[in-house]
Amino acid sequence: MANGGTLATLDKRKEGLIGDLLKDEVNYWIGLTTENEMQNKWAWINNVPVSYNSFRNDLEFRTKGHNCATILKEGSISWIHRDCNN
Secondary structure, three states: OOOOOOOEOOOHHHHHHHHHHOOOOOEEEEEEEEOOHHHOOEEEOOOOOOOOOOEOOOHHHOOOOOOEEEEEEEOEEEEEEEOOOO
C-alpha cells in the first residue's frame, strides 16, 4: 500500500471475529484482487486461495474496472467491488 498499511486477508472465521470491530457504513480495504472482475476470479494478495466470498449480489457493485475489494458492515458484512485507485 502506498501509505505503508497492511491489507487484511480473510476467511469465514476471521470475518466473524472482526465484525464487532468494524464501524457501520464504513468501507475497509481488504487484500483481495482480480485480473478480470467480470469473470469473478478473485485471489488474496498473499496467494492464499479464496475459500468463500461475501460479495454483494447487486450488479451495480460489479463494475468493469473494479479490481479490488472492500468490506462493509451494514447490519451484516459484505464485500464490495472497488476501483483499486479510489
